Amino acid sequence: MLLPFVISHELPLTDPVLKFLLILVIILSAPLLLNKLKIPHLLGLIIAGAIIGPNGLNLVLRDSSIILSGTAGLLYIIFLAGLEIDMGDFKKNSGRSFVFGMYTFLIPMALGIVAGLYVLHFSMETSILLASMFASHTLIAYPIISKLGITKDKSVTITVGGTMITDMLALLVLTVIVGMATGVIGEHFWTRLSISIVIFVLFVVIAFPIAGRWFFKHVQDSISQYIFVLVMVFLGAYLAELAGIESIIGSFLAGLSLNRLIPRSSPLMHRVEFIGNSIFIPFFLIGVGMLIDYRAFFTSFDTIKVGIVMIIVATIAKYAAAWLTQKTFRMSVDQRRIIFGLSNAQAAATLAAVMVGYNVILGQTPEGEPIRLLNESVLNGTILMILVTCTMASFSAQRGAHNLAATASSETDETGDHKERILIPLSNEDTAEELVNLSLATKSKKNTHHLYALNILDNKVSGDDQQLKKSRRLLENAALTAAATDTHLQELQRYDLNVTNAILSVILEHRITDLVLGLHKEKGIPSSFLGRITEGILDYSDVTTLIYKPAQPLSTMKRHLVVIPVQAEKEAGFPQWVARVWNVIQNTGAKAIFYGSSDTLGRLKTLLGKRGGEMEFTEFSDWEDFLIVFRDVHKDDNLWIVMSRHNGISFNPSMNRIPGYLNKYFQQNSFILVYPLQANASANRYLT
DSSP states (O other), X not given: OOOOOOOOOOSSOOOHHHHHHXXXXXXXXXXXXXXXXXXXXXXHHHHHHHHHSTTTTOOSOOOHHHHHHHHHHHHHHHHHHHHHSOHXXXXXXXXXXXXXXXXXXXXXXXXXXXXXXXXXXXXXXXXXHXXXXXXXXXXXXXXHHHHTTOXXXXXXXXXXXXXXXXXXXXXXXXXXXXXXXXXXXXXXXXXXXXXXXXXXXXXXXXXXXXXXXXXXXXXOOHHHHHHHHHHHHHHHHHHHHHTTSOHHHHHHHHXXXXXXXXXXTSHHHHHHHHHIIIIIHHHHHHHHHHTOOTTXXXXXHHHHHHHHHHHHHHHHHHHHHHHHHHHHHTOOHHHHHHHHXXXXXXXXXXXXXXXXXXXXXXXXXXXXXXXXXXXXXXXXXXXXXXXXXXHHHHHHHHHHHXXXXXXHHHHHHHHTGGGOOEEEEOOOHXXXXXXXXXXXXXXXXXXXXXXXXXXXXXGGGTTOHHHHHHHHHHHHHHHHHHHTTTOOXXXXXEEOSOHHHHHHHHHHHTTOOEEEEEOOTTOOOOSSTTOHHHHHHHHHOOSEEEEEEOSSOGGGOSEEEEEOOTTGGGSTTHHHHHHHHHHHHHHHOOEEEEEEOHHHHHHHHHHHTTSOSOEEEEEOOXXXXXXXGGXXXXXXXXXXXXXXXXXXXXXXXXXXXXXXXXXXXXXXXXXXXXXXXOSSSOTTGGGO
């Protein structure tokens, strides 16, 4: 006889299905309700956590499952900050990050110690620990920045770098103060801590990229790739704890280490962001809200007093640091708002500090009550500070980010990138995914619909169901790859006896601006230069054409070496192909080295001057001695060779020898031949 299931509806809820359902409903409804009120949904999730938590309606306890999910969410936020940062700008702004990090650490420390000693009348140890709580902050508003697509702005880069500095120093102060209070610090403490931190940093920075590059080269399964990323996040966090520092430092370093292996426009990056923003991060925010005990604010004057002092000191200190950073580096008001919004929210490190300090017992009162390093008033005041600072941070970050995003959008519109239409002729399943990935990396952010995949069927096999099914499968897989990045790829099929005519017809019909052709991984360039079909397309079309041979995934490239012919800057399509190359550099985060004449490099620097990325410029103009450029080419380098059609301004007879060089010397390298758009070519010649 089957026993009936018994579902308990007592409060707090114990049924895991009901608990999970309730949290999912909150995650779903918070953005929908609060967007109408212009309130950041992050704040809504914190408030929802307070309402359903043990100090509110007591619907859900903050048990081990909530703590586990919340910890994962916190590590995810910090990991995303490291993963999405522009490494070129990060290196360029490392000095600025250090300056901001010291501003946002020293100012709160100074104000916090003064407030603790003379306003709240705490001991020196308690005042220093309290000040360290003001110095640290959590990038709780980072999802707002990420959603609006301005993570590469220098204000974000500086703040993220500075966050790691101030959090590490604040957590170090916590370690020292607690050690002094408990008598743990000995003569070898500093030596042991320093050695463990150095070993940890070196291991993560060196070993993680090596492991990641090997894994992404050999494992193409999307689920396995995502699980590998999660392993790296939590491994980095655990190794940080072993080294004696906070786990968030480890997750950030893991993000930096994998930064260049997960392109911004790739399906893997979309999965990482999607799952984090939809599950892990909301759980963390709801968990933070569950800590809020509003009753303490009505029953204890000390809690209100301490909470108000903490809010005022933390806000003034963080605003002062943001203002000084703005003035020091001549940044805009909106950039200051973003710096303040990202750095004002107190949550993760602050919670860690207050809980550690609260659990340190210094002695007992005559009545037998424990004397804590941080008392209950500070604990409850911290929760109030978290709520208020997270609210201010969300509004400030949202306002600044919206304004910066609007400015960036208007600048993008002026370039005409939104008019691009990219065509990818597909015939081989082995190269199809990489061709789509290259197209996703070259396209502008606004282009989410004008991507086309074409498969051409021979008229002679028009009744062959097997060929038709194979063609549909090829196009469907390409569409799925694009869809993983929220990009709609239009599937096109053509029956034609002549492949060249079919491609040229589609170029005209859909007003194609960019063409991405592929060469097989295992084959070289045909002896007849590029082959009859490719040469026919180049002869009778004027669009920007990329001919790609992928030897390994685009995401695993360490450098892009771009060789440009003399007078290339005079070609009509020069700005277009430069924009495509720059998009790839930005999306992959790899370093770019440009080789060209002084005039060409000068024009190139003008075009790329305001854009980020790690780039070098080397003078080169002797195509007769082409191989000199590539003496130091490594296996993980991608070659970009800018060519020209025979009637082009920058054509050089030495270009005819390029296929032979590539076949003989660079079979193990990926390469892309770039044929710029031609303004004077007749697009209708092949119709006669």
